[in-house]
Amino acid sequence: QVQLVESGGGLVQAGDSLRLSCAVSGRALRRYAMGWFRQAPGAEREFVSAISWSGGSTHYADSVKGRFTISRDNAKNTVYLQMNSLKPEDTADYYCAADGEPWGGPAARKTEYDYWGQGTQVTVSS
Numbered sequence: 001q002v003q004l005v006e007s008g009g010g011l012v013q014a015g016d017s018l019r020l021s022c023a024v025s026g027r028a029l030r031r032y033a034m035g036w037f038r039q040a041p042g043a044e045r046e047f048v049s050a051i052s053w054s055g056g057s058t059h060y061a062d063s064v065k066g067r068f069t070i071s072r073d074n075a076k077n078t079v080y081l082q083m084n085s086l087k088p089e090d091t092a093d094y095y096c097a098a099d100g101e102p103w104g105g106p107a108a109r110k111t112e113y114d115y116w117g118q119g120t121q122v123t124v125s126s
Helices: none
Strands: 003-007 010-013 018-025 034-039 046-051 058-060 068-073 078-083 092-099 113-116 120-125
Touching: 003 092, 003 113, 018 034, 018 092, 018 120, 034 068, 034 078, 046 068, 046 078, 058 068
Parallel strands: 010 120
Antiparallel strands: 003 018, 018 078, 034 046, 034 092, 046 058, 068 078, 092 113, 092 120
């Protein structure tokens, strides 16, 4: 059974940085694209970033481009989201997701992902 566990969230001030981690178990990470999404209170879950199965291609939402960086360490079966210059509008629950099919690209649509973690909360104060 595939499981995704996020960690690294917390309460920070505007301008600070956080690094989120997503540990994957139950499958080898190396063949699958991965994504990060977030959901603020009262809002729909939205795309943040994704990385292809090879790591050679990444995709970012315009709202985080230039501030967030997605990466993967297949040896550790872990995906990361480095978040710099955080803003209050980045406050949300952040979710890691795994593509259900191998060899995929960095998809932005939620429907491309079959496995989801439970989320980690990020709160940015002004």
